[in-house]
Amino acid sequence: MNELWVGVDVSKRELDVALMDERGKVKSRVFDNDAQGHAALLGWLQDRAALAEHTHLCLEATGPYSEAAAIALADGGWRVSVVNPARIKGFAQSELVRNKTDRADAALLARFCAAMRPDAWQPPALEYRQLRALVDRLQALKDMHQQEANRLEGHCFAGQEELIASVRQHMDWLQERMAELQRQIDDHIDMHPQLRRDADLMRSIPGAPQWPRYWPISATSDASATPRPWPHSSA
Known part of the structure; x- marks a missing residue:
């Protein structure tokens, strides 16, 4: 089964999502950062044949804005990593990335996830x-x-x-x-x-x-x- 990597760029109101396959092909989508948006994201992943056991999602740690999404994904059985923003910044510098948009950041997170395989995060009880x-x-x-x-x-x-x-x-x-x-x-x-x-x-x-x-x-x-x-x- 092919591996998939998902970068999620989190803001207060939205989740910019980039789904990347092993060929580096990326599909993008924006969801609301609320309970309905989190459910829609899970449905979108499943519609694209993403399986929890073969998909790794990465989010930057942005406090409560990222935590709610990370909890929804982890509770759904997906492998989620909540990553220190400094690590993402260092990875972007190594790629000489200068394009700074939410969509580009989501794709960067997906590439980071594929290259670095960060540890999985687990939500607090x-x-x-x-x-x-x-x-x-x-x-x-x-x-x-x-x-x-x-x-x-x-x-x-x-x-x-x-x-x-x-x-x-x-x-x-x-x-x-x-x-x-x-x-x-x-x-x-x-x-x-x-x-x-x-x-x-x-x-x-x-x-x-x-x-x-x-x-x-x-x-x-x-x-x-x-x-x-x-x-x-x-x-």
Whole structure:
């Protein structure tokens, strides 16, 4: 069976896809970067006789924009590599590539995939993804609280009593929401034995920084710029 390589250039809204066969012939298509677009991409590959066991897909690591597509493909049984952009840049320089378009970048990713055979990426288990979403929301609220604290300092300096009351009311509301989210995070960790074991292990290491209970394990669930094995559900 012939091998196929697929380069996927990811942006916030679109996936530019290049499917390359062993002769170097490329077929291109653009899909929306959402759940429907991911499903359409899988259908398009299957319509072109691409089989999961003989097809290797490569995406650049672009945080949440590439992670959703990579998860959809990996969950569908396809071999996916999420590659550090610096490696792609170096490969482009070795080819003396100067044409910089989304379509050209997708074809470059397909050639990189064929030449370098990067390691397969595996998505984090669902409970790790859920934990990271909760932690990201908690951090967003903490950032808002700090911004309001900075505003409060300025209003106090200027003696703006009405604004002081408004900001303090908002800060109190944020504190309540943060405490609520922290309880959700603790409950989520306690509900999943592997998360609980990871949290307890990391906090038991002598001399380790005393991060919040959730921080080290939530950080490991991000789509990294370099491939690494992810924790999987113990279910």
